[in-house]
C-alpha cells in the first residue's frame with residue numbers, strides 16, 4: 413500500500429522503548445503444502461453489486477506428514493467485518509460460503525473466531541494431491557477501497573481484491589494466516605498459476621493481473637507465477653499504454669478535466685520507474701502491468717498486486733485540484749511499481765514483517781526514483797510551474813541525504829526497531845512509521861554505510877536469490893553481511909533490527 417505522507421527520508425526517530433514477547437516470524441521456505449493451480453469462474457453482478465465465485469485449487473502435499481485439514485481463506489470475511497464496523501454504507505455486503513467439495517464429494521469445515529479461516533475436513537497424505545472447489549457469494553461493499561465499488565462519472569468502478577478464496581501457505585507444520593488489517597496487508601506469499609474466467613456486463617473494461625482478453629463480457633485471465641490476482645472493472649475506463657524494458661504498461665484511467673495530464677504523467681512515471689528499478693535491482697518477471705485509477709480513501713495513495721496497481725484519483729476527478737496532486741501521483745505510481753520488485757517478485761510476510769516490503773519499496777520510491785533526474789519528474793515540475801527541479805538540485809538532494817546518513821552513523825544516533833508485526837509496533841512508534849519511514853531509513857543508512865555499489869549489489873543478490881520465492885528479515889541480513897560484515901554495518905543493523913523477532 414502507499415500511505416500518504418509528506419516526509420522525505422526523515423532521519424531516524426529517537427524512540428527505543430521495548431518490551432519483549434514471543435512472536436517470531438516463520439522462516440520463509442516454500443510451503444510444503446500449496447495450491448499449484450487455480451481455476452476460477454467469477455461473475456460480477458453490477459445490479460446487485462455481488463460476486464459469484466467458483467474457485468478450484470489443485471492442492472499438493474510435498475511434505476513428509478499427512479494433514480487432517482486444509483485451510484482455505486475466504487479473506488473477504490475479514491474485510492467485510494471491518495467495513496461493517498466502520499462504514500454504514502457497506503452493511504448489506506456479506507460473504508457466504510455455499511459449498512466446499514473435492515472430487516464431487518461435499519466437505520465439511522469449521523471456522524474459528526476469524527470467519528476468514530475455513531478449516532476443511534480433508535485428509536491429505538504426504539505426496540498426495542487433490543482438487544478442492546470452493547463456491548462463495550460475496551457482496552462488493554460501497555467503499556472507496558481496494559475491495560469496493562464507487563460511482564464515478566455517471567458509471568461505476570469496481571476494485572476487486574481481498575475477495576477471492578485461496579489456500580493458506582503450510583510451512584514448518586503450520587498453516588500461516590493473519591487477521592485482516594485495513595491499513596496494511598495479511599496476504600499469503602506463495603506463487604501459483606491462475607486461470608480466471610471473469611464475467612461482467614459488455615460495457616465494462618477489465619484490468620487484471622497477468623494477461624487477459626475480453627470478448628462479449630467474458631474476460632479470460634492467465635496469471636502464471638503470481639502470488640494472487642486482482643481485477644478492476646469499470647464502464648468508464650479509458651485505456652492507454654506505453655512500453656518500458658519490453659514490459660507493456662496499460663493505464664486504465666477516467667475522464668476528467670485533468671485526465672490527459674494524469675494519464676501522461678502516470679505512464680511516464682511507470683516507465684521511468686521500470687527503467688531505474690530494472691537497472692538497479694533486476695529484471696521484472698512478467699510481460700505486462702496494469703495501472704487502474706479509482707478512489708481508495710483519504711489516507712491511501714495506491715495499492716499493489718502482481719501485475720496490477722491501483723492508484724487513488726482523489727482530486728483529479730474534480731475540475732480543480734491542488735497542483736501538488738501531480739507530485740503525489742509520481743510518488744504513488746513509483747511506489748506501487750516498486751512493489752512489483754518487493755512483494756510481487758520477492759514475497760515476504762506483510763503482516764509479521766511489514767518493513768520488508770514497505771520499507772524497501774519506500775526506498776525505491778524516495779531513495780532511488782526520487783534521487784534520479786527523470787523525464788517524469790521534469791514533466792511534473794512543469795505541470796506544477798516549479799523551476800526547482802533541476803539536475804543540480806537533484807544532486808544537492810543526494811548530497812544532503814548522504815550527509816544526514818553519515819551524521820546518523822558517526823554521531824551514533826538512536827533509532828527504533830522495525831522488524832515487528834503490524835499489530836505490535838515498538839512502544840511509542842506507530843505501525844506505519846515503523847514499516848514505511850523507519851523501514852526506509854534502515855536501507856537508506858545501509859546504502860551510505862556500505863557505499864552505493866556494494867549496497868545495490870547486495871540488493872540485486874537478495875532479489876535474484878528470492879525471485880518468485882519469499883524472504884524474511886534474517887534472509888535480508890544474511891545477504892547484506894555477505895557483502896559487508898564490518899562493525900559499521902553491524903552497528904546500523906543493531907539499531908534497527910531486534911534479534912528477538914528474527915526467524916531461526
Ligand SMILES: [Zn+2]
Pocket residue numbers: 413414415716747751769770773
Ligand atoms: Zn506500499
